[in-house]
Amino acid sequence: MTVPRDAIYAQPYSELGDFAFDEKVAEVFPDMINRSVPGYATMVHTIGRLAGRFAQPDSVLYDLGCSLGASTLALKQNNKAPGCSIIGIDSSAAMVERCQAHVDAFRGDTPVHIEQGDILQTKYKPCSVVILNFTLQFIAPEKRQQLLQQISDAMLPGGLLVLSEKVREPETVCDQVLVDLHHDFKRDNGYSELEISQKRAALENVMRLDTLQQHQQRLQETGFSQVQNWYRCFNFTSTFAIK
Template sequence: MTDASYRDAIFSTPLDRVASFSFDEQVVACFPDMVRRSIPGYGQILGMLGLIAERHLRHGSHVYDLGCSLGAVGLALAGRLAPEAFALTGIDLSPTMIARARDTAAKESPDHRLDFIEGDIRQVDYQPSGMIVLNFTLQFLPPADRDAVIGKLFDALEPGGVLVLSEKIIARDEAENAWLVERYHDFKRANGYSDMEISQKRTALENVLVPDTLDDHHARLATAGFERVTTWFQYLNFASLIAFKPRAGVNPPAVTHD
């Protein structure tokens, strides 16, 4: 993005009390730098979304980007697809995010149909769509709400449509999870974050970002009715999955539970 942003220094000074993390104006101002230095593979995931859309999106279809932040998914698709190839609606709870997304899209992709609205993705009446993207969004919803959201998105997808779900994950095995977390902290140190910043942000995210295991995600998507789910990307404890809705006339396989 070419709009002005700042280096993430939110947790660079000692805080007497670390407040819960929120996507306020301070976060919005440094968000591009934050995701670049905090989410392994974020740029690669964005780049691949355009290729996925080229392969799986029917010409002229609608796309949702849920928890759209500054609209990076729309810009990624616009970089690969012609203006008439798709229309995208981005939804985010943060009015500041939405305002910046609209401004950036108008400057960088004025010919594409990129619309951004403020809203709660749990409350939206979704229109039929060929592709839905949840990039590091489901993890911020209460765990009790996640099944219903995925079920609602399955219903909104057209037959043959795809859902791309990117999430921070937790490993079921404690030793494996500890190793992944330690290496993730190494990743952040290598990107310029101090131990204090890492610690204070981890405290701020406690009970705000609640990760699931990959098995949890696969099971939830299968239960919703997706016929096939593939983990196409993983970098440490960050992963992206693609789930395929059956085409018309194809019955999804029965889901069994042990």
Template sequence: MSDASYRDAIFSTPLDRVARFSFDERVVACFPDMIRRSVPGYGQILGMLGLIAARHLRHGARVYDLGCSLGAAGLALAGQLPPAAFRYTGVDLSPAMVARARETLAAECPDHAMEVVEGDIRRLDYRPAGMIVLNFTLQFLAPEDRDALMSRLYQALEPGGVLVLSEKVVAEDEQENAWRVERYHDFKRANGYSDLEISQKRTALENVLVPDTLAAHHARLERAGFSRSHTWFQFLNFASLIAFKDAPGAPRDGET
């Protein structure tokens, strides 16, 4: 197989009509470059997954990676944990993503229990899991579907399990939000994107990627049943949260 990825130039030429963003073959081909240059802190979030799993995941438990794209979370876990430590199930709706993720994980993690399935995470028949990861996935679901999904994921988690939710977020204060967006565009310019690319991609994502506030995310997690949640990472308008399903009688972090 070829592991080549290409530079993201999807929006580099003027388009008469900017189509809605979709995870098609063009995006798959340049996805690693797109993520690296478009999502602040993505590498740091991936790097923490193994540490979080080592602390909270029951040995041998299942890890779901929902909206797994090319399986980066699975690769990160396999790079930090031994094969017996977990079983990985990646789920994605894009056939092109699923095909590439299967090839990559089979080549890079042959000794780990790794599977990738094509499916809609809103309708998946979930098996018990010790950890669930949604890295920049919930934001692509219709807002009215998000509460029901989070409740299903809470039910799928074993007591003592954790959910990691990484999302693009919007600030409640309009002036603060505008500043974060402007600095994010500066971040993209510094990574080689032109103003044309930034503008056209923003148009393509309109009404496709619909962000929530951090407060809305925490409130949703509480409604789903999680006993507590923390924002453990934030870089401009990108953040990652962790939510806990406490085992009965278990002490919380920091308690003895």
């Protein structure tokens, strides 16, 4: 099956709106994410392995901001704990529609339910695994701690949160080096200067970045006893936290 190629920003826009997870993005998302995020496949694969290690019987496994369900599917394929269910939540109707079809196409004993919703307004059930894979960065900064606290309050002792994020560095020189390396990565994957520049401008108001240290501090403040950054490439990181 051919994956549609991301060319959303290949032509110049006279008026560039904010980036949104709409029908156009949903159509090309697999190509977009793999050409834009270094190590994305490694992160998703490892998320599945971590979930298989920490999932507890008769609990819920959440994928928050599930998009097309890559992490949801990794949960489904790796879960061996009896009595579990998986819930994927995304605010985008276009993503949710495709996501359920994707996860239904793969075998597995763990039931999966995909729903459209606001993860800040969700009443979380007792859970042992929660995935935030490049999701928190699209939540308003003043509400990020609130969301992590909601998750922590619902999480069983010994439960696992995986938080993957694009981050910024407090030192401006180092931050610029990492930004430049990421742009080189995108050029190597076929994105033009116009595409890189327009997408960056479109994301400016909707994706506000924190430092890795800010993320780690929030996790500790919201009740996670152990916090470990396990992956980093340029300014893309993934951290797991144990309740």
